[in-house]
Amino acid sequence: MKPTKNIASEHVLLKQLHNRDWDKLWARLLGSCAWILRKRYGVKWRNQKLITFSRQIILEVTDKIFLEKVRKWNLDEYPDFEDFIVGVVDSHINNTLNKNNKEIPTEAIEYFQNRNGELDIDGLEQITTPELRKQVFDELKAEGADDEELIVFECIADGIHKPKDIKIELGLSDEDFHNIWRRLKRKREVIKSKLAEDGY
Structure with missing residues (x-):
């Protein structure tokens, strides 16, 4: 039984x-x-x-x-x-x-990078535990991050730091990526401060 x-x-x-x-x-x-x-x-x-x-x-x-x-x-x-x-x-x-049976489209995305070829992530790359990842996600949401910003953050938390790689991963144009990253950067200092207060 x-x-x-x-x-x-x-x-x-x-x-x-x-x-x-x-x-x-x-x-x-x-x-x-x-x-x-x-x-x-x-x-x-x-x-x-x-x-x-x-x-x-x-x-x-x-x-x-x-x-x-x-x-x-x-x-x-x-x-x-x-x-x-x-x-x-x-x-x-x-x-x-x-x-x-959905097709998975593959698209050629033009190369885009800043001077170093990587994003100026400034602290957000140090996502080392699921708990910290969840906390940063919640803080971004609390600061008004939209769905596009949150999905770009997911890429960063997964270790994808080059604009070129994020654009390929998400199928973003240069303009779309630039606009999303500009919005996300505005929230960066607030998130860094809150993490510092919590001892990260």
């Missing part, structure tokens, strides 16, 4: 739905989607397509968990709700790509 799975009740799910900071969780899920698509599936979509696809995946996943209730939260397998929903996102990306 198989042991009974410890599935979260509707009451437990509703607590997650109402008590979570969904702005922060949404940003983390968007970053997870981008990472999975780029690292596991090697997609080279333009940034807007990457964001649009990721948003759709997250909406479909939340529907399956909270409305359709077809994705059950096994508390023994995933004690933390965030780990559970990231797992569902991962699975749903795989199912969607396989079902739709």
